[in-house]
Amino acid sequence: MISLYGVSKRYNERGSRADQGFEALSSVSLEVGQGEIHGIIGSSGAGKSTLLRMLNGLEKPDSGEVTVGGQQLTRMSESALRQARRSIGMIFQHFNLVSNRTVIGNVCMPLELAGVSRSEREERGLEVLRFVGLEDKAKQYPAQLSGGQKQRVAIARAIASRPDVLLCDEPTSSLDPQTTNGILDVLRHVNETLGVTIVLVTHEMEVARRLCHQISVMKEGRIVRTLTEAEVRSIPAPQPDLLTSLLTGEEAEPWETEDEER
Numbered sequence: 132m133i134s135l136y137g138v139s140k141r142y143n144e145r146g147s148r149a150d151q152g153f154e155a156l157s158s159v160s161l162e163v164g165q166g167e168i169h170g171i172i173g174s175s176g177a178g179k180s181t182l183l184r185m186l187n188g189l190e191k192p193d194s195g196e197v198t199v200g201g202q203q204l205t206r207m208s209e210s211a212l213r214q215a216r217r218s219i220g221m222i223f224q225h226f227n228l229v230s231n232r233t234v235i236g237n238v239c240m241p242l243e244l245a246g247v248s249r250s251e252r253e254e255r256g257l258e259v260l261r262f263v264g265l266e267d268k269a270k271q272y273p274a275q276l277s278g279g280q281k282q283r284v285a286i287a288r289a290i291a292s293r294p295d296v297l298l299c300d301e302p303t304s305s306l307d308p309q310t311t312n313g314i315l316d317v318l319r320h321v322n323e324t325l326g327v328t329i330v331l332v333t334h335e336m337e338v339a340r341r342l343c344h345q346i347s348v349m350k351e352g353r354i355v356r357t358l359t360e361a362e363v364r365s366i367p368a369p370q371p372d373l374l375t376s377l378l379t380g381e382e383a384e385p386w387e388t389e390d391e392e393r
């Protein structure tokens with residue numbers, strides 16, 4: 132469903148030479164299968180968000196190929212890219228809701244842009260709000276909602292246009308542990324019920340462990356390790372030091388190979 136091949140990205144200071152600047156991604160290759168939930172984990176500045184933004188064309192690689200749903204984003208015109216983005220939803224750490232629009236108004240925004248009729252918008256908007264458990268909040272404004280409810284609205288907005296892929300950039304980083312669990316349940320529901328492929332960026336191993344089928348570990352612009360489903364399922368919970376030991380290459384392979392209850 133998603134494939135990155137040899138993707139590199141350098142951010143240059145204004146006026147600097149092309150070979151100066153900072154290499155945020157360095158020849159990254161990654162495959163994410165249809166229906167998979169793939170975690171991208173790493174410390175701050177590792178290149179996680181840059182990689183995620185490659186997957187909807189918000190960021191262009193200097194070299195390499197990015198393919199999503201059989202479409203090569205790297206070779207597309209801006210108008211083709213806008214069209215392709217309709218099948219790629221995205222949610223963010225700070226929800227990015229429009230404050231002067233109601234909940235249903237926010238959820239229907241992508242449908243308005245896609246030219247869906249008013250009556251169908253209302254119907255689909257309420258349908259996705261029901262899916263995330265917030266149908267009763269349709270007429271409220273974002274300021275009247277808790278953080279967890281705002282993220283549910285953002286998820287409803289992202290799935291309203293029935294995407295094949297959902298990109299999640301630190302979706303639980305502003306939330307307390309209990310609310311985080313609720314959001315992870317909603318994302319699992321999106322994956323299992325709607326068959327949406329999910330790529331989740333996080334710096335919290337516990338979040339990745341609970342939700343993801345596979346987890347790629349990033350360090351200094353590279354994927355240094357991808358944990359298979361069997362490895363992820365056998366990480367004993369909670370494992371606060373695992374990310375540090377994976378990054379330093381000192382991990383003592385703490386997981387067993389047989390499946391464990393999550």
Ligand SMILES: Nc1ncnc2c1ncn2[C@@H]1O[C@H](COP(=O)(O)OP(=O)(O)OP(=O)(O)O)[C@@H](O)[C@H]1O
Pocket residue numbers: 142143153154155173174175176177178179180181182334
């Ligand atoms: N537009 C930009 N211009 C210049 N440098 C950038 C830009 N965007 C990101 N960077 C740099 O690229 C590196 C990777 O950034 P990125 O946001 O992808 O990392 P991250 O792993 O998501 O970090 P965090 O967890 O802190 O969000 C960082 O050093 C960052 O400062």
